[in-house]
Amino acid sequence: MSSLPAPERSRYALDACFLGPYGENDALLEKLVVEFLRDHVYWRRNFHPEDPPAIPTHAQHDPGYQDFEARLRRELHQLSAALKKSVPFHSPRYMGHMVSDLLIPGLAAQILTLPYNPNNVSEDAAPVTVDLEVQVGLQLARMLGYPHDPVQPDCAFGHLTSGGTLANYQALRLALALKAFPVALRAAGVPDIALPDDDWTAFNLAPSAGIDLLDRWQAWLAAQPVAAHRHWHAQVEAQRLEHLGIADFFTTHTQLKVPQVLAPITAHYSWSKGLKLLGLGRKQLQLLPERGMRLDLDALQDTLETCERTRQPVLLAVAVLGTTEYGTIDPVDGVVDARDRFAARGLGFGVHVDGAWGGYLATLFRNEDGSLRSRDEVGAGFNMFPSTEVHAAFGALGRTDSVTVDPHKLGYLPYGSGAFICRDHRATALLGEAADYVFHDATPANYLARYRNLGQFIPEGSKPGATAAAAYVTHKVLPLHHDGFGRLQAQTVVAAEAFDTRARQFAGEVASLCRVLVPFTPDSNLVCLALNPTGNRDLGSANAFVRRLHDELRSDPRQPIQSREFFGSVTTLRPEALGDTEMQRILLALEIDPATLGGDNDDRLVILRHTLMNPYLLDRENGISYIDRYFDYLARRMLALLA
Numbered sequence: 001m002s003s004l005p006a007p008e009r010s011r012y013a014l015d016a017c018f019l020g021p022y023g024e025n026d027a028l029l030e031k032l033v034v035e036f037l038r039d040h041v042y043w044r045r046n047f048h049p050e051d052p053p054a055i056p057t058h059a060q061h062d063p064g065y066q067d068f069e070a071r072l073r074r075e076l077h078q079l080s081a082a083l084k085k086s087v088p089f090h091s092p093r094y095m096g097h098m099v100s101d102l103l104i105p106g107l108a109a110q111i112l113t114l115p116y117n118p119n120n121v122s123e124d125a126a127p128v129t130v131d132l133e134v135q136v137g138l139q140l141a142r143m144l145g146y147p148h149d150p151v152q153p154d155c156a157f158g159h160l161t162s163g164g165t166l167a168n169y170q171a172l173r174l175a176l177a178l179k180a181f182p183v184a185l186r187a188a189g190v191p192d193i194a195l196p197d198d199d200w201t202a203f204n205l206a207p208s209a210g211i212d213l214l215d216r217w218q219a220w221l222a223a224q225p226v227a228a229h230r231h232w233h234a235q236v237e238a239q240r241l242e243h244l245g246i247a248d249f250f251t252t253h254t255q256l257k258v259p260q261v262l263a264p265i266t267a268h269y270s271w272s273k274g275l276k277l278l279g280l281g282r283k284q285l286q287l288l289p290e291r292g293m294r295l296d297l298d299a300l301q302d303t304l305e306t307c308e309r310t311r312q313p314v315l316l317a318v319a320v321l322g323t324t325e326y327g328t329i330d331p332v333d334g335v336v337d338a339r340d341r342f343a344a345r346g347l348g349f350g351v352h353v354d355g356a357w358g359g360y361l362a363t364l365f366r367n368e369d370g371s372l373r374s375r376d377e378v379g380a381g382f383n384m385f386p387s388t389e390v391h392a393a394f395g396a397l398g399r400t401d402s403v404t405v406d407p408h409k410l411g412y413l414p415y416g417s418g419a420f421i422c423r424d425h426r427a428t429a430l431l432g433e434a435a436d437y438v439f440h441d442a443t444p445a446n447y448l449a450r451y452r453n454l455g456q457f458i459p460e461g462s463k464p465g466a467t468a469a470a471a472y473v474t475h476k477v478l479p480l481h482h483d484g485f486g487r488l489q490a491q492t493v494v495a496a497e498a499f500d501t502r503a504r505q506f507a508g509e510v511a512s513l514c515r516v517l518v519p520f521t522p523d524s525n526l527v528c529l530a531l532n533p534t535g536n537r538d539l540g541s542a543n544a545f546v547r548r549l550h551d552e553l554r555s556d557p558r559q560p561i562q563s564r565e566f567f568g569s570v571t572t573l574r575p576e577a578l579g580d581t582e583m584q585r586i587l588l589a590l591e592i593d594p595a596t597l598g599g600d601n602d603d604r605l606v607i608l609r610h611t612l613m614n615p616y617l618l619d620r621e622n623g624i625s626y627i628d629r630y631f632d633y634l635a636r637r638m639l640a641l642l643a
């Protein structure tokens with residue numbers, strides 16, 4: 001691998017970022033952990049130094065104390081020994097799921113914060129970290145191209161969640177609140193404000209029009225004398241969906257149907273979970289087909305036209321930025337265009353981007369000053385990335401209504417750290433558990449004050465402030481633009497392109513043994529491999545072969561992890577997701593008889609899936625490519641299995 005360019009020098013030196021596959025940066029992490037643990041202890045002592053120590057110094061000589069410590073040590077030793085069976089996420093031999101080494105800035109900040117135990121439910125329990133969480137929301141908003149200055153009345157807002165699943169749920173909850181609110185205003189008969197003419201119109205405003213109406217209502221209410229204020233506030237609250245519940249709301253408004261969520265068939269199963277949590281069902285989740293592994297915009301158009309014709313409201317259209325299974329990027333630009341076209345026709349709905357996986361790739365598209373980089377600028381240093389479609393998708397993020405990003409995936413931070421960000425924070429007034437009409441004069445101070453009561457707005461209650469500290473510090477040390485965090489993201493794309501190139505070469509080398517195919521050109525940093533032993537025409541046998549390969553590519557708690565050379569994962573290609581044409585193309589390229597597709601267990605093609613996010617896949621220090629080594633390993637395994 002002497003052809004690899006020498007690492008560039010930058011103030012964002014990636015060498016200091018991670019503990020490293022070999023624990024190379026152990027001294028750095030240890031120094032930080034010890035230093036800040038001591039710092040914490042001094043803080044305790046300096047609270048009221050006049051208070052004498054409550055635990056006597058001689059207690060440690062007590063047999064009970066010693067017995068306790070001995071039992072504690074024993075349990076910790078056992079735990080530590082058991083954890084040696086953990087999956088070696090840190091290793092460049094790990095290309096399985098969406099996880100890798102952890103960033104030292106995040107790990108150190110999280111460990112530092114843990115003993116202070118802040119609870120980000122509100123500022124009472126987290127005077128420092130709740131502000132950091134709101135700042136993280138603004139950092140991510142800037143990365144996405146949302147308004148991020150709290151002086152702007154329509155500034156974005158974001159918060160952390162336990163993961164992408166809950167962030168997606170928050171998107172549903174906010175979209176439903178905003179959709180139903182204008183209907184409540186009409187039902188309450190609020191005077192003096194221009195209201196939509198009928199329930200259908202009220203329920204189908206564009207999100208921006210809904211927020212505008214909410215704004216006007218709040219201004220009107222704020223100007224009322226106390227008694228009228230109380231009266232109208234109560235009237236409207238009584239008509240809100242959040243008061244009535246879904247069942248009563250739709251029996252009250254008989255012309256309205258329960259709204260649907262439109263998502264690509266490749267959408268994560270958190271969408272189905274989220275709908276159920278909301279009191280809707282899977283029936284309200286319309287899965288749209290893909291074309292060329294991306295959401296099919298013609299199918300979206302057709303579906304929206306049907307919705308318009310049958311008066312079927314749409315809650316959200318979801319675009320996925322980096323699908324969990326294939327890393328593909330939906331045409332976000334086309335989805336927001338469709339939103340604007342249909343809003344003009346009276347079928348308003350929001351657009352949410354599920355960027356749990358690919359959200360941080362947006363750093364590659366941002367200059368330091370926050371402006372968008374051209375496709376040529378982004379593409380310098382890559383073979384193919386980003387395609388015109390991918391560049392357009394990222395460029396359109398700022399026009400969407402909300403986004404999910406997972407810091408615990410491509411943000412290289414510890415679990416559980418997901419994030420929800422909405423483009424215009426004013427909508428969150430509808431999420432508040434208590435009436436929240438305090439933010440009329442938009443100033444940074446007010447914005448912060450409002451969200452210091454974070455528990456009002458989020459699905460969770462108590463939640464770790466340490467996670468917010470980790471994300472905040474990481475985003476400060478590695479800012480969310482191409483020359484900061486983007487350098488890390490760039491490595492994942494370089495690795496994926498190297499993997500793709502090697503795979504195509506490999507396919508030629510092993511052709512006499514096995515048909516090998518990269519089933520579609522990767523959009524980002526996940527690369528899949530389809531395989532079929534040469535001469536085999538049966539889909540079931542091809543699947544069995546891939547499953548046997550995968551058996552040696554995953555952790556087995558009965559065996560030491562050292563018995564594994566590499567880690568990968570599997571996924572499947574289904575005709576429902578790909579469309580028949582694509583499915584046929586792939587089967588024919590593999591020389592599998594398409595007629596063998598369709599049995600009970602063989603209704604899909606099993607393929608290997610590789611997540612290429614480890615920063616050391618291409619080890620420049622030693623001139624080792626773990627990608628080359630993986631393909632050597634694969635050749636050996638294939639030979640052994642086919643012998």
Ligand SMILES: *Cc1c(COP(=O)(O)O)cnc(C)c1O
Binds near residue numbers: 162163268324356406
């Ligand atoms: C991982 C993922 C989720 C779910 O996120 P969790 O953090 O696992 O809850 C949702 N959507 C996509 C696209 C994902 O990749």
